[in-house]
Amino acid sequence: MASSSSRFAVAVHVLSLLAWAGDEPVKSSSVAASVNTNPVVIRRILCALARARLVTSQSGAAGGSRLARRPARITLGDIYRAVEGGDIFMLHRRRPSQRCVVGANIEEVLGGVLRETNEAVEQALARTTLADIVARIQPCTPPQKRSNQRSNIITRRQQS
Amino acid sequence: MASSSSRFAVAVHVLSLLAWAGDEPVKSSSVAASVNTNPVVIRRILCALARARLVTSQSGAAGGSRLARRPARITLGDIYRAVEGGDIFMLHRRRPSQRCVVGANIEEVLGGVLRETNEAVEQALARTTLADIVARIQPCTPPQKRSNQRSNIITRRQQS
DNA sequence: GCATTTGTAACTATAATAGTTACGAATGGA
DNA sequence: TCCATTCGTAACTATTATAGTTACAAATGC
Numbered sequence: 001m002a003s004s005s006s007r008f009a010v011a012v013h014v015l016s017l018l019a020w021a022g023d024e025p026v027k028s029s030s031v032a033a034s035v036n037t038n039p040v041v042i043r044r045i046l047c048a049l050a051r052a053r054l055v056t057s058q059s060g061a062a063g064g065s066r067l068a069r070r071p072a073r074i075t076l077g078d079i080y081r082a083v084e085g086g087d088i089f090m091l092h093r094r095r096p097s098q099r100c101v102v103g104a105n106i107e108e109v110l111g112g113v114l115r116e117t118n119e120a121v122e123q124a125l126a127r128t129t130l131a132d133i134v135a136r137i138q139p140c141t142p143p144q145k146r147s148n149q150r151s152n153i154i155t156r157r158q159q160s
Numbered sequence: 161m162a163s164s165s166s167r168f169a170v171a172v173h174v175l176s177l178l179a180w181a182g183d184e185p186v187k188s189s190s191v192a193a194s195v196n197t198n199p200v201v202i203r204r205i206l207c208a209l210a211r212a213r214l215v216t217s218q219s220g221a222a223g224g225s226r227l228a229r230r231p232a233r234i235t236l237g238d239i240y241r242a243v244e245g246g247d248i249f250m251l252h253r254r255r256p257s258q259r260c261v262v263g264a265n266i267e268e269v270l271g272g273v274l275r276e277t278n279e280a281v282e283q284a285l286a287r288t289t290l291a292d293i294v295a296r297i298q299p300c301t302p303p304q305k306r307s308n309q310r311s312n313i314i315t316r317r318q319q320s
Numbered sequence: 321g322c323a324t325t326t327g328t329a330a331c332t333a334t335a336a337t338a339g340t341t342a343c344g345a346a347t348g349g350a
Numbered sequence: 351t352c353c354a355t356t357c358g359t360a361a362c363t364a365t366t367a368t369a370g371t372t373a374c375a376a377a378t379g380c
Contacts, residue, residue: 004164004336004367006250013256013266020262027356034260035252038339043357059357060347076273088248088281090166092195093369096173100194102180105297106173113236113288120284121248124277133273137265164336164367187325198370203326219326220378253338326377333370339363346357 007083010035011045012133015079018055019071019134025064045083052082071134077126087118167243170195171205172293175239178215179231179294185224205243212242231294237286247278 014031028039028046035042046065049055054074057065067074091110096103174191188199188206195202206225209215214234217225227234251270256263 004250006253006338008249009251009266009270012270013252013262016262016266017260029356034257034263036254036256036263039356040340040359041338043359044338047358057357058347059345059355061353061355062348063346063356065357089168090164091169092173093166094196096196097194100177101298102173102176103194103196106169106176106293109293109296110169110172113285113293117281117284120280121277124280125273128273133266133269136269138261166368189325199325200328200371201369203328204369207327217326218378219324219376221322221324222379223325223377225326322380324378324380327375328373329375330373331371333368335366335368337364337366339365341362342360344358344360347355348353349355350351350353 005084007045007048008080010037010041011049011079011083012076012130014042014045015049015054015067015071015074015130016134016137018065018067019130020137021066023066025058025062025066027064031065048083049079052078054078054082067130071131072129074130075126076128076130076133077122079130080122080125087114088121089114089117165244167205167208168240170197170201171209171239171243172236172290174202174205175209175214175227175231175234175290176294176297178225178227179290180297181226183226185218185222185226187224190224208243209239212238214238214242227290231291232289234290235286236288236290236293237282239290240282240285247274248281249274249277 013035017031017034018026028042031042031046032039046055046057050057050065053068055065056068057063091107091114096106098104173195177191177194178186188202191202191206192199206215206217210217210225213228215225216228217223251267251274256266258264
């Protein structure tokens with residue numbers, strides 16, 4: 001089965017939008033319109049991304065969020081760690097029988113393997129940057145100067 | 161966060177017990193005692209493992225389950241595919257806005273990345289076999305001849 | 321025939337996730 | 351200084367996945 005969380009996918013989507021918008025701050029409601037969800041869900045993700053120093057946000061009129069680094073300096077591994085953290089697989093939910101040799105040792109043995117596996121995931125994700133993702137999103141759409149009006153849906157690429 | 165499922169950990173535990181028991185069939189209730197859960201939970205996992213041809217099971221008195229291959233021929237990747245299958249990460253749960261360039265393309269772009277990531281997980285897991293796991297479970301306990309009585313808790317290693 | 325064990329259905333309990341409403345605090349502009 | 355706007359977060363609900371449990375038919379060996 002898939003991970004029960006879509007936070008990673010949404011986070012990549014959010015950051016792609018911020019990259020698209022360049023220096024212009026983007027409101028959580030604009031992002032929510034593109035992701036097709038509630039602005040609070042987006043703000044929760046943005047909070048996690050801000051804690052990881054991937055974005056900065058500002059309250060108030062003319063507020064919003066923008067990238068804290070250039071897209072080429074943000075890897076999917078950074079994003080994964082920021083919003084999913086921890087490890088991929090659970091160990092047992094109830095402690096195995098310590099009277100059984102296997103039960104008494106399986107958690108430690110498996111723990112090591114799972115840590116290595118999580119490492120492999122992070123390394124695999126680290127090979128792709130946000131810039132790569134943005135480049136693969138309709139590469140035909142050319143960068144274009146932003147209008148002054150702040151539309152709720154971003155349809156044109158901003159800056160580069 | 162961790163994957164919400166402990167099926168993988170339990171499956172490795174189950175198969176370690178079967179490896180430990182050698183040719184002797186193991187009852188789901190014995191396994192359940194070691195894992196500290198209900199026999200039905202174990203039988204569900206064993207079903208998935210049987211579908212993947214990693215174990216064989218038999219009904220009836222003197223029934224139980226045993227490995228279908230030598231432990232060195234079973235990788236953690238096989239086990240992962242058998243009980244977790246599919247992919248690690250979810251995409252969006254609601255379809256993103258198709259009116260936004262990013263929303264219209266993010267799923268396809270991310271889908272490719274996530275497929276590659278799942279590949280990386282399977283490859284990482286494929287580097288460890290069930291034999292490796294069993295060898296790391298209290299390597300001090302020597303293999304030892306099994307008694308005739310079928311105890312509910314396996315405390316000694318059977319065969320090799 | 322009978323005791324035993326698997327396979328599976330049906331149900332409940334628990335927990336994670338996301339969606340929603342609400343509101344205080346920050347901020348910039350009038 | 352006031353006010354509209356936006357974030358951050360708490361509190362709640364709804365949905366879903368997982369695991370735990372009971373129950374029973376079918377298979378199997380003695």
